Structures are given as structure tokens and as C-alpha cells.
Amino acid sequence: MPSRHYLNHPTGFKSWLLTTDHKRIALLYLFSITAFFFLGGMFALLVRLQLLSPAGALMTADAYNRAFTMHGVIMVFFFLVPSIPATLGNFLVPLMVGAKDLAFPRINLLSWYIYVVGGIFAIGSLIGGGVDTGWTFYTPFSSMSSNSRVLTGAIGVFISGFSSILTGLNFIVTIHRMRAPGLTWFRLPLFIWAHYATSLIMILGTPVIAITILLLAFERVLRVGIFDPKIGGDPVLFQHLFWFYSHPAVYIMVLPGMGVISELIAAFSRKNVFGYSFVAFSSLAIAVIGFLVWGHHMFVAGETPYAALLFSIISYLVAVPSAVKTFNWTATLYKGSISYQTPMLYAFGFIGLFLVGGLTGLFLAAVGLDIHVHDTYFVVAHFHYIMVGGTLMAYLGGIHYWWPKITGKLYPEGWSKLSALIIFLGFNLTFFPQFIVGYLGMPRRYAVYPPEFQVWNVLSTAGATILGVGYLFPMVYLTWSWFKGKPAGDNPWDAKGLEWETTSPPPTFNFDRTPVVTEATHMYGHPEEVKVV
Amino acid sequence: MEPTIPLFPHQASTVASRVDNLYFFMIAVSAFFALVVTLLVVFFAIKYRRRHDDEVGEPIHGSLALELLWTGIPFVIAMVMFVWGSSVYFALARVPEEALDIYAVGKQWMWKFQHREGQREINELHVPVNTPVRMIITSEDVLHDLYFPSFRVKTDAIPGRYTQVWFNATKTGTYHIFCAEYCGTKHSGMIGWVHVLPEDEYQAWLGGTNTGESLAQQGEKLFTRLACITCHNPNSAGRGPALLGVWGHTVQLANGNTVTADASYVRESILNPTAKIVAGYQPLMPTFQGQVTEEQLLALTEYIKGLAAGQPVPGAATPAAPAAVPAPPQ
Numbered sequence: 001m002p003s004r005h006y007l008n009h010p011t012g013f014k015s016w017l018l019t020t021d022h023k024r025i026a027l028l029y030l031f032s033i034t035a036f037f038f039l040g041g042m043f044a045l046l047v048r049l050q051l052l053s054p055a056g057a058l059m060t061a062d063a064y065n066r067a068f069t070m071h072g073v074i075m076v077f078f079f080l081v082p083s084i085p086a087t088l089g090n091f092l093v094p095l096m097v098g099a100k101d102l103a104f105p106r107i108n109l110l111s112w113y114i115y116v117v118g119g120i121f122a123i124g125s126l127i128g129g130g131v132d133t134g135w136t137f138y139t140p141f142s143s144m145s146s147n148s149r150v151l152t153g154a155i156g157v158f159i160s161g162f163s164s165i166l167t168g169l170n171f172i173v174t175i176h177r178m179r180a181p182g183l184t185w186f187r188l189p190l191f192i193w194a195h196y197a198t199s200l201i202m203i204l205g206t207p208v209i210a211i212t213i214l215l216l217a218f219e220r221v222l223r224v225g226i227f228d229p230k231i232g233g234d235p236v237l238f239q240h241l242f243w244f245y246s247h248p249a250v251y252i253m254v255l256p257g258m259g260v261i262s263e264l265i266a267a268f269s270r271k272n273v274f275g276y277s278f279v280a281f282s283s284l285a286i287a288v289i290g291f292l293v294w295g296h297h298m299f300v301a302g303e304t305p306y307a308a309l310l311f312s313i314i315s316y317l318v319a320v321p322s323a324v325k326t327f328n329w330t331a332t333l334y335k336g337s338i339s340y341q342t343p344m345l346y347a348f349g350f351i352g353l354f355l356v357g358g359l360t361g362l363f364l365a366a367v368g369l370d371i372h373v374h375d376t377y378f379v380v381a382h383f384h385y386i387m388v389g390g391t392l393m394a395y396l397g398g399i400h401y402w403w404p405k406i407t408g409k410l411y412p413e414g415w416s417k418l419s420a421l422i423i424f425l426g427f428n429l430t431f432f433p434q435f436i437v438g439y440l441g442m443p444r445r446y447a448v449y450p451p452e453f454q455v456w457n458v459l460s461t462a463g464a465t466i467l468g469v470g471y472l473f474p475m476v477y478l479t480w481s482w483f484k485g486k487p488a489g490d491n492p493w494d495a496k497g498l499e500w501e502t503t504s505p506p507p508t509f510n511f512d513r514t515p516v517v518t519e520a521t522h523m524y525g526h527p528e529e530v531k532v533v
Numbered sequence: 534m535e536p537t538i539p540l541f542p543h544q545a546s547t548v549a550s551r552v553d554n555l556y557f558f559m560i561a562v563s564a565f566f567a568l569v570v571t572l573l574v575v576f577f578a579i580k581y582r583r584r585h586d587d588e589v590g591e592p593i594h595g596s597l598a599l600e601l602l603w604t605g606i607p608f609v610i611a612m613v614m615f616v617w618g619s620s621v622y623f624a625l626a627r628v629p630e631e632a633l634d635i636y637a638v639g640k641q642w643m644w645k646f647q648h649r650e651g652q653r654e655i656n657e658l659h660v661p662v663n664t665p666v667r668m669i670i671t672s673e674d675v676l677h678d679l680y681f682p683s684f685r686v687k688t689d690a691i692p693g694r695y696t697q698v699w700f701n702a703t704k705t706g707t708y709h710i711f712c713a714e715y716c717g718t719k720h721s722g723m724i725g726w727v728h729v730l731p732e733d734e735y736q737a738w739l740g741g742t743n744t745g746e747s748l749a750q751q752g753e754k755l756f757t758r759l760a761c762i763t764c765h766n767p768n769s770a771g772r773g774p775a776l777l778g779v780w781g782h783t784v785q786l787a788n789g790n791t792v793t794a795d796a797s798y799v800r801e802s803i804l805n806p807t808a809k810i811v812a813g814y815q816p817l818m819p820t821f822q823g824q825v826t827e828e829q830l831l832a833l834t835e836y837i838k839g840l841a842a843g844q845p846v847p848g849a850a851t852p853a854a855p856a857a858v859p860a861p862p863q
Contacts, residue, residue, distance in 0.1 A: 061720075065717070132717070132718075138714075138715065140675050140676075140692065141675040141717055144675070145641070145674060145675050146717065229694070230693075269590050270588070270589040272593075274593060275595035275596070276595065278600050278604075302696045305623075305626050312615055312618060313612075316611035317608075320607050323603065323607040324600070324604055324607075327603040328600075330573050330577070333581060334581070334593070335581055335590060335591040335593060336581050336591075337588040337589055337590045338577070338590075339582070340578070348578070351574060352567075355566070355570055356563075359559075359563035362559060362562075362614055365614070366559070366615070366618025366619075366621070367619060367622035368552060368555060368621025368622035368623075368625055369552060369555050369556060371685070371686060372552050372686070372687070374687065375678060375680075375713040375714060376713065436540060439556070441682025441683070443712070443721075445715040446721035447720075447721045449721065523592065524589035525592035
């Protein structure tokens with residue numbers, strides 16, 4: 001390990017809280033989102049415990065409504081949205097493009113502080129008794145009916161949105177302006193392409209949720225009629241505005257994960273990703289088309305048949321680039337040199353779970369079928385397969401893959417493989433039964449439910465327990481390895497990529513001298529051998 | 534007796550099997566692709582496992598033919614799903630002409646059902662078997678969603694507007710009604726049962742619970758009590774359009790637009806009378822916002838609907854051509 005690196009120089013509390021180093025800010029984000037992940041996970045556990053019994057095993061309906069709302073708000077806005085971009089993205093975007101830092105280091109620090117202030121409001125709403133609207137804040141319930149801490153929670157979401165706008169802005173400018181000599185667009189790692197597409201959505205979509213929350217606040221506080229028909233508003237208008245952000249936000253959550261998977265598969269099959277430009281452009285296609293599908297959340301909300309058909313067909317179109325990515329990842333394995341280290345296990349897990357999540361998305365895009373399963377556990381299962389099976393698997397895979405770079409230490413391979421397996425099995429046991437109970441007709445957000453649904457709920461709760469244990473493992477062994485782990489060396493995987501050309505951990509300004517790039521990303525063989533089949 | 538571990542919901546409506554067939558098709562396609570990709574991943578992962586430490590993969594750039602193939606095939610399959618899904622949707626959206634209308638009003642936290650014959654029910658709904666039934670739905674407060682899983686249909690109850698959903702129950706029995714749109718504390722208690730009865734039992738039920746006054750008759754009384762009749766009659770010297778024969782027809786508005794006289798139009802005209810002024814009239818009518826309940830609005834609507842069928846307007850000497858001339862029926 002180098003004697004002097006970004007972690008040990010400079011030292012002191014202040015040097016961390018006032019840092020403008022993208023790597024340190026990534027770690028600040030890592031600690032904060034991990035805290036929110038376990039907070040949100042605790043609420044998930046409460047939800048699952050309640051549903052052990054049809055009559056509700058644990059708490060009152062009011063408490064349950066607050067539990068699932070806080071689970072959703074925390075996981076979506078304070079974990080999933082910032083997860084990969086603000087930690088791995090922050091850490092790696094400058095390293096991967098061969099830059100000393102992001103374009104606006106102080107804005108980067110500002111974004112973390114904004115996130116923290118937003119998080120304080122979220123926790124404040126929790127201490128004040130919680131929010132009971134569901135993470136979707138649907139009006140007029142949220143604006144006129146709910147007696148919970150809607151405003152505090154919504155302001156938290158409003159504020160944290162600006163941190164994501166600033167992160168997106170920083171990435172776009174950095175990727176445009178700060179690439180190392182020779183690093184042309186089509187030599188960029190696919191992780192960068194994915195973050196570029198994500199940043200576009202962050203900048204274009206997030207202001208809309210900010211506006212929506214302001215309008216909600218106007219109605220709730222000042223009784224200005226915007227969404228409640230009793231005072232001249234339109235409740236469906238809220239859904240349009242909300243989903244105009246929140247559907248693209250799904251891609252904010254999953255695109256960076258796809259970027260991670262491209263890196264993992266390339267590194268652990270020692271091979272450039274098959275059909276590079278198709279994978280790159282499919283990220284952009286998802287970002288663009290993703291803005292035009294929001295109406296598929298509203299098939300049963302009085303939407304006209306014409307609008308429903310239009311949103312249905314566009315939703316099918318957005319599925320195609322995801323399929324293209326999956327096929328290309330699979331083809332990358334062909335004639336690779338594949339090793340089964342933990343990050344690759346997560347990548348395999350991602351492919352399997354993302355397949356299920358993506359394919360069940362096709363069910364929901366069919367209007368005639370969505371009408372039955374809309375707002376049932378089928379939908380809950382579907383988006384958890386994408387958000388947890390997809391994003392979270394990619395996040396954990398990425399954390400393991402770049403852990404040696406971040407900390408300079410190796411994580412324990414045996415423990416990490418075991419926990420990857422536990423997480424994969426626990427996840428499926430938690431969420432697969434929910435497809436079945438959803439098709440049976442069990443609506444989501446039910447504190448009590450008819451007894452015939454119990455079997456599936458018990459299985460799901462059992463799975464959630466296993467999953468919870470699975471998440472504790474990495475928490476423990478990664479922390480342990482940070483202090484006691486074996487030194488990793490600069491490039492333990494023999495992986496390609498600029499981030500592996502500097503020391504582990506990297507120096508404060510990343511590279512001793514500016515790297516010069518002469519070949520495409522992940523070229524393991526000799527360039528002259530590259531062939532087109 | 535319920536099976537202890539249920540896998541599929543009851544198929545108790547004409548569309549249920551169509552929805553399920555689409556579902557099974559989707560499962561088959563998904564299973565196929567999931568299996569192909571999984572098997573390929575496993576096969577490649579084993580066949581091309583790293584055998585020594587400094588081994589690297591073969592540098593393969595890609596293949597345009599393969600890219601086109603695996604863009605094209607998912608696209609075509611997606612379009613098949615789109616067309617199939619849409620055709621099922623048409624069946625769900627197209628209400629048969631002869632459907633029996635039943636009104637539903639959601640409120641925190643109960644479903645109130647109103648039959649045209651006058652019967653009211655709460656969280657219980659009686660319908661005849663093998664008869665198309667259209668539910669006309671609204672909400673008194675927040676969003677709700679009327680969901681019949683055994684019929685595979687649902688639709689949001691939206692305050693301030695009417696939505697509809699229809700079904701034709703094919704099996705007698707008792708099935709779940711759920712509220713599927715989160716609506717606050719007792720959302721999960723906003724449930725009920727739909728009782729599908731043979732036609733004769735349904736008629737007996739209607740007879741046995743008869744209140745003596747149909748919904749339209751209740752509306753007629755309201756029409757007088759709220760003094761609607763003062764202006765809405767042919768002898769009112771043009772203060773307000775008489776409503777005879779207006780239902781279902783196109784109404785010419787003062788701003789040049791036209792509107793079809795349906796439940797939403799009637800509702801809006803009562804609560805927000807200046808929104809759509811009939812051509813030739815002044816915006817004189819006061820709003821009834823806050824003075825009539827959702828159920829009373831339904832009764833008034835039912836009454837006005839009945840006026841189309843040629844009943845005399847109370848107070849009118851003859852059913853003469855009303856002042857607001859509706860377009861001739863097509």
C-alpha cells in the first residue's frame with residue numbers, strides 16, 4: 001500500500017467534513033446511505049412481521065401505514081436514488097476518465113450536505129410520528145386528509161432532490177470536459193455511459209418532483225385548490241406530475257446498476273463487452289424513452305383508452321434496450337476467461353433477477369392484464385426484483401469489486417460468497433411468492449388481509465428474515481476488512497481500466513501524471529486480434 | 534372449500550379467462566427467455582471458466598447480425614404482447630349496451646352501492662349472474678379503487694368525476710371486493726363481498742329489499758325540493774334549459790363547443806354551473822357544491838336520465854320541445 005493516499009492525508013475530522021475530494025465525498029455518501037438503508041430495512045422487517053398473520057401480527061393499521069410509507073420514502077429517495085451514483089459514481093467517474101476530481105468539487109460537497117439536510121427532514125418526520133401516505137404521496141389524501149407528518153417528509157424529498165441534480169450536473173460536465181487525452185467517447189467504460197444517461201434524467205426529471213411537492217405543500221398548507229376537486233383541483237394531475245419524475249427515477253436507480261454489471265462482466269471474463277456501442281446507446285435510449293411511459297402507472301385512473309394504448313406501446317419499446325443489454329452481457333461470457341469471485345456472483349445474480357423483474361414488467365405493460373394486477377403484490381414483487389434484485393445486487397457487486405480500490409484492502413472471499421448466496425436465496429423467497437399472491441388479488445398496502453393469502457405471506461416473511469441476515473454479513477466483514485483485511489495491491493483482479501492504473505487507495509489527486517489512453521475499454525487481448533464475428 | 538394453498542384466483546367473469554390466457558402466454562414467453570439466458574450463462578460460465586491465472590478472454594468486438602436479431606425478436610414479441618393486451622383491454626373497456634347500471638360511491642372506509650331500483654348496500658353487492666353489470670363509480674373524499682379480483686377488473690374511484698367498470702359474472706357465489714388504491718387508516722378494511730345470484734334469486738332479493746322508491750323517484754323529489762324545477766321547465770321563460778330528452782344527446786354550448794349530456798356533465802352542471810353554459814342561456818344558476826351528496830347527485834342524474842325516456846317534466850303542461858334543443862338523435 002502507498003504510504004500516503006486520500007484516506008490518510010490530510011487527517012482530522014474537519015478534513016473530512018470540508019473535503020472536496022470526490023473519493024472522500026463518495027465515502028461520506030457511503031456511510032449516510034448505508035445508515036438509511038438499514039433504517040429503511042428495519043421498516044421492511046416491521047412490514048413483513050405484521051403480515052405474518054392475516055389479522056396483523058404486530059401493530060395497528062395506522063402504525064403499519066407509517067411503516068410501509070417510511071420504508072418506501074427512505075429506500076427510494078435516500079437509498080436507491082443516490083446509491084450507486086453518489087458512492088461508486090462519485091468515486092469512479094473522475095478515476096475512469098483520468099481526471100483529478102469532478103468538474104465542480106465544492107458543488108459535489110454541497111450536494112452531500114443538501115442530501116444530509118433532506119435526510120434530517122425525513123428523520124424529523126419519522127420522529128414526529130411518521131408519514132402515512134405511501135411513498136407516492138397521492139392527493140387528495142396527502143394534501144387534505146392525512147394527519148401525519150406529510151409536509152416534513154415531503155420537504156425532505158424536495159431538498160434531497162437538489163443533491164441529485166447537482167450530482168448529475170457534475171457528472172455531465174466532467175464526462176464532457178475532463179476526459180484524459182485519447183479517451184474518446186467510444187473508449188469510455190460503459191459505467192460512464194450509464195452514469196451519463198442517469199445524469200440526464202437527474203437533471204431533467206428531478207425539477208418536476210420538486211415542483212410537484214411545492215404544489216402539494218401549497219394545497220396542504222394554504223388550501224389552494226390544485227389537486228382536490230372540492231376546492232377546484234384535479235387529483236389525477238398529481239399522478240401525471242409525480243410519475244413524470246418517478247418513472248424516469250426508476251431508471252435513475254437501475255441504469256447505474258447496469259453500468260456496474262457491464263464492468264463486472266468485462267473484468268471477470270477478462271473480455272471487452274460484446275456489442276459495446278449497443279450497450280452504450282441502449283442506456284441513452286432507456287433514458288429518453290423512459291420519459292414517455294409515465295402513463296402506465298395510471299391505466300386504472302380514468303385514463304382514456306387512447307392514452308392507455310399509447311403508454312402501453314411505448315412501455316413495450318423501453319423494454320427492448322434492456323433486453324439488448326441482457327443478451328450482450330450473456331454474449332460477453334462467450335469465450336471469456338470467467339472467474340467466480342464475489343462481484344461476478346453478484347453479476348450473475350443480477351442477470352437472473354433483472355430478467356424476472358424485466359419480464360414481469362412486460363405483464364404490466366399489457367393494459368388488459370395490468371388492470372387486474374395493478375396495485376396488487378404482483379407490482380410490489382415486480383419493482384422489488386428491479387430495485388433490489390437489480391440495483392442492490394449491482395451495488396453490492398460494485399462495492400466488492402472496487403473495495404480494494406476504495407480501501408486498499410481485500411474483503412474475505414469465503415464470507416462474501418456465502419453472503420451473496422444467502423442474499424440471492426433470501427431475496428427470491430421474499431419476493432417470488434408475492435407474484436402469486438398478487439395475481440390472486442391481494443392489494444398492496446394492506447395492514448390486514450384475507451386468511452387465504454397467509455401461506456404466501458409467511459413464505460415472504462421467512463425470506464425477508466434470511467435476506468436481512470444476508471445484508472448484515474457484508475456490513476460486518478467489510479468493516480472488519482477495512483481495518484484488518486489483507487492489503488490488496490493496486491490491481492488485485494488484473495482488471496483493465498484507468499482506475500486500476502493508480503495506487504490502491506489512490507492519492508488525493510488520483511494520478512501522479514495524467515494518463516494517456518490508447519485503446520478501447522477492457523481490451524484484454526492484443527488490439528490487432530480484435531475481430532468482428 | 535377453499536384449497537389451502539391457492540395458486541390462481543376464481544374465474545368468475547366472462548373476461549377472467551381472457552385475462553388468464555394472456556397471463557399464461559406471458560408466463561410461457563418469460564419462462565422461455567429466462568431459461569435460455571440462464572442456461573447460456575451457466576453453460577458459458579462453466580465452459581469458459583478460468584483455467585490459469587494469466588488467461589484472458591478472446592477479444593470479440595460484437596456482431597451486427599446478432600444485435601439486429603436480438604433487437605428484432607424482442608421487439609416483435611413485445612408487439613404481440615401489446616396487441617394481445619390491448620384486445621383484452623378493449624373487452625374490458627367496451628361496456629355492453631344492455632348493461633345493468635349500479636352506482637358505487639367510495640368513502641373512507643366503505644363502499645356504498647346504489648341500485649337503480651332504490652336498494653342501498655354497504656360493502657355488500659348483489660348482482661345477477663350472466664348479466665352485464667356496469668359500475669359507475671365516484672368518491673366522496675380521497676382516491677379509492679373498486680377491485681373485483683375474481684372478475685379481473687378494477688377502476689379508481691376519483692373524487693369529482695365518474696369512472697366505470699363492467700363485468701359479466703359467470704358463476705354464482707360470493708367473491709371479494711377490495712379497495713385497491715391506498716386511502717388511509719382503514720384502507721385494508723375497505724373490503725366487501727359481491728354476491729352473484731341466479732336471476733330468480735336476484736329478483737327475489739330486489740323484491741325483498743324494496744324500499745318502495747326507485748333512484749329516479751328519489752331524484753324527482755330532490756328536483757322539486759332543491760327547486761331545480763323552478764327554472765328547468767319549459768314554462769320558465771328561458772331562465773334555464775328544460776331537461777326533457779336531453780340525456781345522451783349533444784348539447785350546444787354558449788362558447789361554441791358541444792358536450793354530450795352524460796353523468797359527468799350533469800354532475801358538473803350542478804356543482805359548477807358556470808363551467809358549461811348552454812347556448813342561449815345566461816349563467817344564472819347558483820352552485821350546489823356542498824349542498825348535495827354524491828348519492829343525491831346520482832339520484833338527480835338517474836331522474837334526468839329518465840326524462841329522456843319521455844316522462845313528463847313535473848310542472849310542465851306538455852312535453853313540448855324544450856328550450857335547449859338537443860341535436861337530433863343519430
